[in-house]
Amino acid sequence: MNIPLVDLKAQYKSIKNYADNKVNEVLSSASYIMGKDVIEFEKEAQDYLGVKHAISVGNGTDALVVALMALGIGKGDEVITTPFTFFATAESISFIGATPVFVDVEKDTYNIDPSKIEEKITEKTKAIMPVHIFGQPAKMDEIKKIAKKHKLKVIEDAAQAFGSEYKGKKVGSIGDVGCFSFFPTKNLGCAGDGGMITTSDDNIATIVKALRTHGSGENGQKAYNLLNNINEEVKISEDHDDTVYNPLKYYNYLIGFNTRLDTIQAALLRVKMNYIDEWNKIRRENARIYDENLKDTSLTLPVTIDEGKSVYNMYVVQSNDREKFVNRLKEKGISTGIYYPVPMHLQKVYKNLGYKEGDMPVAEYLSHRTFAIPVFPELTNEQKEYIIYSIKEIDK
Structure with missing residues (x-):
């Protein structure tokens, strides 16, 4: 698949x-x-x-x-x-x-x-x-x-x-x-x-x-x-x-x-x-399914504040072993995306601003751990089940 x-x-x-x-x-x-x-x-x-x-x-x-x-x-x-x-x-x-x-x-x-x-x-x-x-x-x-x-x-x-x-x-x-x-x-x-x-x-x-x-x-x-x-x-x-x-x-x-x-x-x-509300609703439902089925894995799942209602443009998780998950998911035919591998303050173009590693510890921490999995509204039940099954298998 x-x-x-x-x-x-x-x-x-x-x-x-x-x-x-x-x-x-x-x-x-x-x-x-x-x-x-x-x-x-x-x-x-x-x-x-x-x-x-x-x-x-x-x-x-x-x-x-x-x-x-x-x-x-x-x-x-x-x-x-x-x-x-x-x-x-x-x-x-x-x-x-x-x-x-x-x-x-x-x-x-x-x-x-x-x-x-x-x-x-x-x-x-x-x-x-x-x-x-x-x-x-x-x-x-x-x-x-x-x-x-x-x-x-x-x-x-x-x-x-x-x-x-x-x-x-x-x-x-x-x-x-x-x-x-x-x-x-x-x-x-x-x-x-x-x-x-x-x-x-x-x-x-x-x-x-x-x-x-x-x-x-x-x-x-x-x-x-x-x-x-x-x-x-x-x-x-x-x-x-x-x-x-x-x-x-x-x-x-x-x-x-x-x-x-x-x-x-x-x-x-x-x-x-004409479809945006329905598509956003499905994205939230897909996110809920991931939340429920991946909560016992080693992944850290995304959080929405109580006052907020996300549209989950991306469903971004964290892992201490991102490379393993990304590579293994690719082998299984599941695409992922790394957002973002280099935080803004460490981009070469901003070297003149004088930032160094350690200045933004949380952003730097996330840049080594986060990756997105498919959450688009057209995902079929079979595809979602396969993604969840694959992640759990990799996590063993």
Whole structure:
């Protein structure tokens, strides 16, 4: 039996007719940039997440970069974040000229440890960027309390956590800004790159909308006025087509990006939005089955806080003998993934920051022990039973 870590073919097969029809509709419409499906997807996402604005962008990394810039963070500033995450989290901070300041994580949830944040705050600190890692919500109340005390912004990296909840609120709606990725392997993924920025702050939304399209057009002018305290009415034009010709895009007000979600990707995401709650529910059920059947093994299983509701983008376990499990599972046809083999503070690119081994003991401990097993919603009962049986056999 061969079981991939993520089975995108099985997911596509389950929605093939619906997805194909939506893609064909976009192709027939010839409205490929900022088309109707982009606008509708943004509306559906903001309603689902409980935010005032959901602004799609080209990918999850751009979402982080644009969000940071929209908050006015840049050269000389510091942003506190986790070392146990994908590189884009720290990279986005560095890209805008700021410095990532790493805070160690919790051994059970893998998320940033709020009790260690305050000691890292300096006069240069401008924001905290928690990551809802593997779909597990971070302890947002504690993080927001610290941020409020020190007048810091909170940027949620929710790239792996679409639909995850903290105290009944969807992640991405709790901080000042939320950032999502729709990379194909995410629990809500498109057929390429895609991302989104969420906020309930009108001014931040305006600046984000301007930055994603070269700082041009009405949003560019509005953002320019906001940033320069200019009070004037901006004329809004509704009769333009971004795919063919929009005369307003030749009037630029900010240095921005070209980071838009393609209409085809938005159409596919709209299809998947109809299934996301059910898929997330199945992921949680698969995790529960693993929890129940693997609790007596030598593996340390993932933990979700009582206030949280994970979407289990990945089911990540710990082992003192990771290499044995990974290799033996591979022999049995079961794919795994190691997340993350090198924590951010020990990446060579950050050597200049002066971190050394031992500075983030928990993240370093996890980097030698964690690996993911398949948890995707299309797993069959036979596949789950085989995974559980195989792990128990290896554990003897």
